[in-house]
Amino acid sequence: MSEQIINIALQKGRLGEEVYAIFERAGYGCPEILSDTRKLIFDAPEAGVRYFWVKPTDSAVYVERGAADIGVSGLDILLDGKPDVYELLDLNVGVCRLAVAGFAGFDMNTARELRVATKFPQAAKDYFAGIGQEIDIIKLNGSIELAPLLGLADVIVDIVESGKTLAENGLVVLRDISDISARLIANKAGFKLKYRRIEELAEKIRRVTDGEKG
Amino acid sequence: MSFEAVLTSKEIAALSLRELYASAGFSRFVCRRFDEYSLYADNKEFLSGLDIITFSGKDGELLALRPDVTLPIVKAVRARELSEPIKLYYHESVYRKSGLSREYRELSQVGAEVIGVFDGKTQQEVLSLAFRSLNVLRNGREAFLDVSHVGIIKKTIDHAAARGADGAALAKHLSRKNIPGLLKLPGIEQNAPVVRLAALYGQASEVMPELTAICAGIGAQAEAAELAELCKGEGGESIRIDFSVGNGLHYYSGLVFDGFIAGETQAVLSGGRYDGLLRNFGYPKEYSAVGFAVYLDKIRGLDEN
Numbered sequence: 008m009s010e011q012i013i014n015i016a017l018q019k020g021r022l023g024e025e026v027y028a029i030f031e032r033a034g035y036g037c038p039e040i041l042s043d044t045r046k047l048i049f050d051a052p053e054a055g056v057r058y059f060w061v062k063p064t065d066s067a068v069y070v071e072r073g074a075a076d077i078g079v080s081g082l083d084i085l086l087d088g089k090p091d092v093y094e095l096l097d098l099n100v101g102v103c104r105l106a107v108a109g110f111a112g113f114d115m116n117t118a119r120e121l122r123v124a125t126k127f128p129q130a131a132k133d134y135f136a137g138i139g140q141e142i143d144i145i146k147l148n149g150s151i152e153l154a155p156l157l158g159l160a161d162v163i164v165d166i167v168e169s170g171k172t173l174a175e176n177g178l179v180v181l182r183d184i185s186d187i188s189a190r191l192i193a194n195k196a197g198f199k200l201k202y203r204r205i206e207e208l209a210e211k212i213r214r215v216t217d218g219e220k221g
Numbered sequence: 222m223s224f225e226a227v228l229t230s231k232e233i234a235a236l237s238l239r240e241l242y243a244s245a246g247f248s249r250f251v252c253r254r255f256d257e258y259s260l261y262a263d264n265k266e267f268l269s270g271l272d273i274i275t276f277s278g279k280d281g282e283l284l285a286l287r288p289d290v291t292l293p294i295v296k297a298v299r300a301r302e303l304s305e306p307i308k309l310y311y312h313e314s315v316y317r318k319s320g321l322s323r324e325y326r327e328l329s330q331v332g333a334e335v336i337g338v339f340d341g342k343t344q345q346e347v348l349s350l351a352f353r354s355l356n357v358l359r360n361g362r363e364a365f366l367d368v369s370h371v372g373i374i375k376k377t378i379d380h381a382a383a384r385g386a387d388g389a390a391l392a393k394h395l396s397r398k399n400i401p402g403l404l405k406l407p408g409i410e411q412n413a414p415v416v417r418l419a420a421l422y423g424q425a426s427e428v429m430p431e432l433t434a435i436c437a438g439i440g441a442q443a444e445a446a447e448l449a450e451l452c453k454g455e456g457g458e459s460i461r462i463d464f465s466v467g468n469g470l471h472y473y474s475g476l477v478f479d480g481f482i483a484g485e486t487q488a489v490l491s492g493g494r495y496d497g498l499l500r501n502f503g504y505p506k507e508y509s510a511v512g513f514a515v516y517l518d519k520i521r522g523l524d525e526n
Contacts, residue, residue: 073486093465094394097401190401196486198398199367199461202422 011201013056013208016070016078018063018189022101026079026189027058029098033211055204067092067192076197077205082187083166087127093198095209096191099216105130107182108173109155109162115140115181117161124154125164134164134184152176231329231523235312237357238331238515242310245350247333250309252293258283264292266471267498272318274325286316290330291495291512298336299502306337326518332492334512336499341447344476344494345454347511351490352456354515355480360522363483365459368451369466371473371493372444373418373436377464380439381415384408395419396465414439418464425452428462444475451476472497476511484522490515 015030017023027040037051040058049058061069063081070078071090079098080090083105105127107115115121124145125131135142145160152172154160166187167173167180191209198205225233243249258275261268267289274286287293290313298307310333318325333350335343348366355364374395382388386406394402398419403409409416414435421428421435429449436445452460467477473493480490492513499508517523 092397094397094399094402193398194486195465196481196488199365199422199463199481200363200483206422 011055011204012050012052013077013201013204014075014197015056015058016061016066016075017058018066018079018081019060020063022063022081022189023060023079025100026098029100029212029215030056030058033208033215035208035211056208070192070194070197073194073197075194076201077191077193077208079189080192082185082190083127083130085190085192086130086133086185089129090192091195093193093195094190095193095198095205096213096216098189098191098212101187101189103166103168103187105164105184105187106167106180107134107162107164107184108152108167108178108180110177111179113162113181115162121162122160123162123164124151124160126151127164130184131164152178229523231517231520234358234520234523235329235331235517238354239310239312241353241357242331242333242350245308245333245346247308247310250290250294250297250311250334252287252290252311252313255284256287256293256296258285260292260296261285261288264472264498264501267292267495267501272325274316287313288315288317290315290332290514291334291498294334295336295498295502295510299504303337306335306339306343308335309333329517330514331517332512332514334510336504336508336510338507339509339511341450344511345451347492347513348451348460348476348478349455351478351480351492351513352459354490354513355459355482358489358515358520358523359482362522364481365461366456366478366480366490367461367463367466368448368476368478369462369464370444370448370475371467371477372475373432373439373441373448374464374467376439376441376444377415377418377435381406381409381413384413386415391415396467398465422461422463424461425449425457432462447475466491467493472501474509478513480513480515482520482522485520487519488516489520 017027035054035056037049037058040049047060064084066078067080067084067088067090069075070092081101121140121142123131123142124147128144128146151163151165154163261273273288275283278284290311294309312331314327315330316327335347352366378388378391381391385408390406400416400419403416417435433445436442466479472495474496475494477493479488482489490513494511496509499510
């Protein structure tokens with residue numbers, strides 16, 4: 008059914024632009040999208056897609072609720088929010104890791120409750136529940152590295168890219184939780200309804216990302 | 222003024238479904254207002270993580286607002302003498318944390334169940350009834366049923382687990398069609414049965430050759446044949462095969478299905494074969510059960526007038 012437009016939620020910012028470039032190379036270009044405009048919705052009817060820019064943490068919400076058929080979301084968001092969506096592809100961009108960090112030599116195997124500061128409370132709870140450690144979660148929205156420095160928390164659970172921010176604040180990675188990268192996700196009902204077009208899109212994207220790896 | 226003039230479209234839909242089930246030979250089951258909490262607590266896995274609202278009865282016993290209707294039916298039918306399969310339908314409120322907002326809500330459910338000693342034909346009848354339920358609700362929109370088979374899922378997961386992958390991770394990735402995730406598990410390669418199963422989606426006629434090939438490699442030929450047969454019934458052209466369907470693997474034992482309508486962002490109907498739950502209630506082992514529920518509150522197309 009060629010009249011079916013695929014609605015795509017992209018993350019605002021550098022990562023979203025990197026992801027759009029992949030879509031463009033896969034044949035789903037929409038030149039207007041990179042122009043200097045405040046518009047949030049961009050139609051590319053000849054490519055059969057419509058893009059919209061959303062806040063990075065919201066893209067999974069748009070997809071889970073079906074306002075977007077597919078979208079791009081970091082695995083950190085997927086681990087933390089556990090949206091009920093399909094995870095079709097690993098786009099291999101925005102590669103980093105989710106890790107426990109703290110002062111070098113800090114012994115996490117304490118008998119007392121560990122105080123953990125993080126932006127990702129659910130992912131942190133799941134990790135520590137998995138290793139059987141009692142924790143007290145401190146939800147912060149930014150500058151997580153500050154928490155151990157001020158004695159607010161024993162350790163932090165955060166995204167680590169190069170480790171530079173940690174090092175500058177005298178912290179190190181104590182444990183890795185998970186590798187993170189941007190994922191192509193799909194609304195379950197939307198996927199089923201437009202599956203031929205979405206499978207075709209996913210296949211074309213996969214060829215682009217595989218080509219870049221090799 | 223006619224009755225129709227004062228009914229909402231959701232109420233009309235519920236009554237149309239009741240009429241459909243009654244004319245298919247199902248009789249009405251009415252739940253007790255409250256049940257003992259233990260009924261739900263003892264069968265928690267069947268409810269796959271639903272939270273239950275509890276309160277104390279007059280004598281201090283712990284009662285619950287029902288989160289589900291299948292459990293009270295299975296319990297009530299156990300006490301009856303069955304000479305032939307019993308066919309019941311219901312129209313009840315259930316109380317549960319609804320998936321997306323994670324708040325407690327009262328939800329209206331209509332559904333049908335068959336319990337007894339029966340053969341494949343009964344499953345086919347129930348699947349047809351699910352298909353006709355979608356016809357009542359779709360209002361000119363495209364509708365389809367996605368079917369799966371728990372036997373095939375289990376054998377595929379066992380096959381992969383025997384090569385070192387974690388069973389829970391396999392089940393989770395399969396239900397999310399997460400092929401990159403599957404490929405990161407130990408012993409899983411691109412041509413592994415579980416990866417091929419996750420990638421499979423489409424009408425039975427399109428995907429059956431691939432499914433047959435996958436099932437031959439894991440000793441699930443009989444299950445594949447059963448699924449192929451089921452897809453030949455009424456509405457067969459609207460049936461698709463999808464192994465991301467099939468939550469609550471513990472109690473489901475064969476056919477499982479979800480119903481979708483274009484424009485609705487979640488499954489509006491789901492059901493399957495749940496012989497495993499009967500074992501929990503001490504039914505004789507030749508007994509089977511199959512049924513489905515329609516989630517009227519999830520159908521936004523019914524809110525419009």
